[in-house]
Amino acid sequence: MDDLVQQAMAKWPNVPDCYGWLGLDARGDWYMRDDAVQALGPFTKSKGSRLVHEKLIAFIGRNYAPDKQGQWFFQNGPQRVYVELEATPWIWRLQPDGSIQSHVGHLARMQRCIVDEHGRLYLDTEQGFGLVHTQDVLQAANLIEAGIWVPQEVLTRELPERFAYIRSPQQAQKIQT
Structure with missing residues (x-):
């Protein structure tokens, strides 16, 4: 602050x-x-x-x-x-080098990847929980297809309480x- x-x-x-x-x-x-x-x-x-x-x-x-x-x-x-x-409280941007940055510019490390019933992708990090920016979903999909990220399924309505x-x-x- x-x-x-x-x-x-x-x-x-x-x-x-x-x-x-x-x-x-x-x-x-x-x-x-x-x-x-x-x-x-x-x-x-x-x-x-x-x-x-x-x-x-x-x-x-x-x-x-x-x-x-x-x-x-x-x-x-x-x-x-x-x-x-x-x-969500954070909106995550994937950088060309694969790092993750918040909408306010904080770097973060992913702890887990979440997908909801609508196909929206979220990341839980040491900074907190957030949605992957729509412009970065293709890059994230490549990480999922490569087996680097393995998303867990969670219903949208459960996200606020869980995180x-x-x-x-x-x-x-x-x-x-």
Whole structure:
């Protein structure tokens, strides 16, 4: 986490959390969701405005983490901004050399490969669980066909509980209150 973020958290410890305003799609893109967008429905139906500012995206990536309940957030100074996930907390990109990199640029090592009933491919790594980016599925298929990766089958509905993440912190918050 950035030093400035940690300093702001210490200076203002009681800033309320923010829900519904930030989303991560299945391609690793961040989206801002204002009140009007949120009124149109959940993130999977109404994404909002895609972020394109490189420094803002990098800032979000450096300050992106899970809480103890498996809800992912971006620590924006003293405020925790919970992230609505279209798919998973991480979107994995396969590099030409076979290494794996997250949507925020972290290198990771695969621990296991997962495929769901729709043929979507996921990786569980020491960084956490995520979806393989659609542009990298062919390269991943080659690794599977070569026997380097051996996918385990898991139903989509079982993924959040098995890999301890919550796709919609906003919905979880509504259920709790």
